[in-house]
Amino acid sequence: MSENHPDGFLRSRRIPIAYRDPRLRTGDHLPVHAPDWAAGQLREQGSRCMDCGVPTCTAGCPIGNLIPDWNDLVHRGHWRDALERLHATNNFPEFTAYTCPAPCEPACVLATNDEAVTIKSIERAIVDMGWRHGWITAQPPSRRSGNRIAVVGSGPAGLACAQQSNRAGHRVTVFERDDAIGGLMAYGIPDFKFAKTQLARRVDQLEREGIAFRRGCEIGRDIPLASLRADFDAVCLAIGAQAPRPLDVPGRQLAGVHDAMDYLCRENRRQAGRPVDGPIEAEGRDVIVLGGGDTGADCVATAHRQHARSVTQIAIDAPRPLDRPADNPWPWWPRTQQPSYALDEGGRAEYNLDCGAFIDSDGDGHVDAVRFERVRWQHDDRGRRRGKTVVDDVRLPAGLVLIATGFTGPRLDRLAEQGLTTDSGGRLRADDRMMTSLPGVFAAGDACRGASLVVWAIGEGRDCARCIDVYLSGNSTLPASLRSGGRPLGG
Template sequence: MADPKGFMTTPRQDWPRRPVEERVRDWDEVYVPGALLPIVSKQADRCMDCGVPFCHDACPLGNLIPEWNDLVSREDWRTAADRLHATNNFPEFTGRLCPAPCEAGCVLAINQPAVTIKNVECAIADRAWELGFAPPRPPDRLSGRTVAVIGSGPTGLAAAQQLTRAGHTVAVFEKDDRIGGLLRYGIPEFKMEKGQLERRVGQMRAEGTKFRTSAAVGRDIGAAELRARYDALVIATGATAWRELDVPGRELTGIHQAMEYLPLANRVCEGDIETSPLSAAGKHVVIVGGGDTGADCLGTAVREGAASVTQLDIYAQPGAERDEDTEPWPTYPKVYRLSAAHEEAGELGTAPAADADARLFAASTLRFTGDQDGRVRWLHLVEVDSKRRPRPGTGRAIPAELVLLALGFSGPDREDGLIGQLGVELEPRGTIARDAEFATNVPGVFAAGDAARGQSLVVWAIAEGRAVAAAVDRRLTGSSRLPAPISPYDRPMTA
């Protein structure tokens, strides 16, 4: 604990964002470049080095938060990077994308703004790269065992890196043309520039991990054939079966899933295409769904030059403070949060019919109507109560020329052949069934990440990847020294 009075003398200060008018004109990261480093050491001083650090339990990776806070306060970046990488393969991802349940569990958060744990983590990761503290770590010797990892999202990458470092020969199979899964084509560039991803993939290549792109297992490659070629197989395909909105008018042209829209915008940033065929430019856009994916669509539509953008959230607007009766500390509370995208939409006034930040809360879609050419033109909605029952007299219509459905995902895609060819069993909710060792009913086949857990956070995805790697290593060699931060049955803290 570098400064015993830091939490009393230093107020919380977050990484500042670039001015809205500036950042919506490009796809660069929303934060002011270089502005985190001058403030982060004093922010780390606010950590109280609690006797029982609940931030550990709130983070599924078990990040050693008080340790690296203390090291950052002393500007010992090398040791801080070592302690951070001891529990997290990709801290530059979580430092930008994770909603920081660790901060909700910070003891200081009982009656003050929490320590800026996420910002400190990001600063350590970025400094580690700048100062050369993240070199490749190839194994000293090979085990002679082979593992195929299907999917290159955060779970697949974490599992592959851990298993490669343990000495196994690992090949990652990705159906898209580039590595990264949702990190590549789901997360917008302004939330995480893809150079962050490229550096890690380069590190993994140098360690010995092999990558196979444009290789959809189940279609391009037979799943049973792949299983026969490798000693173990890890399914980490994510939850890609999106949820539908079954209302009249859904068949109209101009209504798309969020994950049909976002990848095209990312391909524009990659230089693959000049303009997205689903561009929001000049259109009245409505996003159905109040989660992070919806916010990603919002920020993307604003940058594409939409005429208006409105986001519908079926839940009532949460309060500014946690409800201590239903969501007591240290659980992650549902409170009002203003993402960068909502800040942009609010400041630019993109949604005249909505609240200040472009969201319409407690709103449910009734139907869509269109023009004579079958193109969507209006979304009809109604306000709902806490039990999602319509409130009489609240129905109205808002203009909608592009509708994006961001309603979440129900499990892995069951139409690509992978599940059927392997014969793995599914849970009733559509996710892959597995035992306490992450193993499916098919010998030698394991499942991890959203494909088995269900839709979750990036920090849980990495934890799953690390844990399944330990299980695979144990199955192949009889024991394992790899860390297993979670079990398949662990869940976030709740009241």
């Protein structure tokens, strides 16, 4: 059990795994994080964990990672045991260790008046160590149940559902519309944030465990959902939430104005050596990125790597405060200004700009500028924008505009005709058992939550596998994640 290191946080400062120098990393598409870390450094960081009686970090992690356990195991040098504890709650720790915004860290007790434990760096070190030493191997089930499950969509939710279901003994086939497995991990999140070699070795592990993959197969178009329901005992829809929120402003149809996902997907395909249907190039252009979130940041960083002349990221809202507001206390996720790896590399951010029109000054059909209103927003008591005062007109030059203003819900395309109901936000409606309006058809991930995070998708995929197992077998030994509030989902 836990070795006593009660004063570790007094002896050692927080030192996370470093990022590479921004001036060097914009010259390539290699990971932004330093490739190497020192085991001694991470062991010391593990000693900063106070092994609190109530681990608020675990509650802050959407999948309830057993953080104090593996902090302690790392501190004592028991890396392989730490990996086992990590895998107990997270099928793909490298997905989260490289991309998660780490809500666990502001929830760490140390963060009340000191620097939080470097939880995400320790998670990464454990899983890096696991791959490096060959500890992560296929774990096929010892028996088969005779049930067959179809998983539609191969993002983190679909893959987690597939691996858990397979481990419960069910035969799993994953159907993926794209030509690559991974969902947004493959074609959304850029290589420099998450190297695709990491995805390939997980897919290889899943195939060795007996999971079948059908790439380039869209359910609803290539195979009707009804056929899938007839051929399989249960279906999981993990189809993401990739329908872009429409931005209806004059000039939207001009050449040079693109949805962020079109841009990112093409660059990801190029980096993977796959055919690209007309690349979108930032080289030598003034790039305007509309949207202040993760997708916008990834566009900014990709434009740097394509040698844009200038890059400006536009947020519609005011910048967040540097310190927590009074109504946003620890251990909640801080509504404060977060550092941006992309803006650390260059470019600038503009706030309080409401996009008015895309302008083609010379009449050649290509965007030349974007017109904005600089505004002050009025909010209602729930913080929603309810009115604005225009303080200025702003015009910025633009040779390429990337729209990263969010997603509305799943792209249901032809699936919509097949009896699935959605909520008012366009997300798939699912009950307490994660079952949709169609019996035996379950849903997980962004498709029901709306655009969210990798860690939530993994948690939903795990829970969905448990719900399906209960539906097929009457009970389940698969663990439920913390998102169920400790209540085992599915019964």
